[in-house]
Amino acid sequence: MTITTLRFNQVSPGLDRRDLSARYRATVEMSVFADEAGFDLVTLEEHHGADNGWSPSPMLTAAAVLGSTQRLGVMLCALITPLHDPLRLAEDISVLDHLGAGRLTVVAGIGYRPDEYVMLGKEWSERGRLQDEVLETLLAAWTGEPFEYRGRTVRVTPPPRTTPHPGLMVGGSSRVAVRRAVRLGLPFFTSAHDPGLVDYYDSLAAEAGFEGGFATLPPERTAMIHCTEDPDKAWAEYGECFLHEARTYAGWQTSDIHSAMASASATPEQLRAEGIYACLTPEECLALAAAEGPMGSLLLHPLCGGLPVDAGWESLRLFRDRVMPHLEA
Template sequence: MPVTVVRFNLVEPGATPASLAARYRAALEMAAYADEHGITTVQTEEHHGVENNWLPSPFTFAGAVFGATQGNSAARGASSRGGGRATGGRIAVTVPAVIGPLHDPLRLAEDIAVLDLLGGGRLVTVAGIGYRPEEYDRCGVDWKRRGRLQDELLETLLKGWTGEEFEYRGHTVRVTPRPATEPHPLLLVGGSSRAAARLGLPFFPSAHLPELEAYYKERLVEYGTEGWTMMPTAETPLLHIAEDPDRAWERYGQHFLHEARTYASWQSGDIRSAVRTTATTVDELRTEGVYRILTPEECAAQGLDNPVLHPLAGGMPVEEGWRSLRLSAEQVLPVLDCRPAS
């Protein structure tokens, strides 16, 4: 069975508090529905001060997802009766990536420990350094020190989760409570393969970069540590499922274009976001293929190892997001489950 992802960044241009509250509630309901239908992962993100209301608090959202999916009695009942695809309380939440240097290391260690206890080990954290200097400016963090701050953060998390006392900025401290997962909650490093190798942490490149994975493996040998790479596939398009893709592009393409243009505005020089697009019109975006609107049959035929559903992309109307998610769960995932393992 492939790893299937439903992604939420809760973007809504021109939102009101009431409309955003409705969107957040819908996302939690979608997460519970995804869990009941065997989708393996909710993916969420962190960005700050974005005019379109991009989610700034991924761990708060993760906690809400765990509350919405924990101990789903209906799903357990369906599973025990052998009916449907329900699993209940198994969906993971992945944060790729938390912008490490913007967080207080001790507080982040506490937050992740509590979420690990609440979620039963279902939280996956990717620690990155971000690519928007303006986020550092608004938080009063020196962009030039981001590498050193990231190293300190990673070391503090690993020491803190032992439950033992350690030295931190001239003080003896202890992080409580201890997380449930041994030896610690799943923590991957995005971007810095050297830091990941030195600490024996798994590496999460921002894109399909075999040369960076090779460098990481060389550093593992250098430091005498062990690790592994979670490499994105060569193609990881963001998917929306519709019975009539032409009509969906015509009616909802502007939502995808808004998100694509937001990403493009953050890219300059050697700064690159995970979504790489140069499209300036809906037609260009459709041709590019980073965002894809597909019929259920087309999606199943794509042969994607890790399909990423993006039901609320760019402020997508909630009812259209639900249509996409239900088509995915009811018509795409059963086909993928029957596909021979690659």
């Protein structure tokens, strides 16, 4: 069955305070809409010090979404876990797990912007060690039992609702990240289409006798969809919004970072041809779902790059009315 997902990061290019407030409110209200309409998942993201306000606090947003919905899954994709205090992070995720009755999944990313580490007083060169520490601490903390942490005995309460622990995946695009996931007995979230990483994960897991894990493999091109009756008009009106996000993301990339959302476009026309951002009619959405098959997904990005909130609502309502009934059938 096709997985239907909404992506949110609350980007507001002008950093207008009223616009930012409207986007955070719309994130919650659109999530409630998605919950009632039968969507499967909402994804939230973390970045710090971004000129466009890219959300720095997805756990707070997740709390609002989980507290306002009944069945919708929420994925933090990704949480930059080395930037967080391990014990406080364990507590916060445990509370979110209770609030959402087990609907939360965390993708633990290591990050790729040294500026974020500087801002939060963390050493970029220590990011691997910090990631190991925080993930090991989470797993120990969520047992609910006392454990040794930095030379002292601590205990984190309450224990999470989900056993043995809330949904946790190691994110990344490197073999180092794969080895970390297998060593800790966790699934691996591949940030780019790289079958070799999946094969490497499966090989290491087999060697370790780890049978409960898996590695995801995103499609070669992840299409972030704006559903519309008139794609040409939508590109003319909103192409600069899509380009803003694409250029922001591209400006953060380095040669050793691989991502399913990486774009080299400099104009809306180039971005449209690239296919990462797509304005699709309902019929085209259904054709894409059919082409991807039962394990495919459709990803909507209703507030992308400063897209007007009203335009985001138009996209969601059109998708609910003209796409969702046929996916369910």
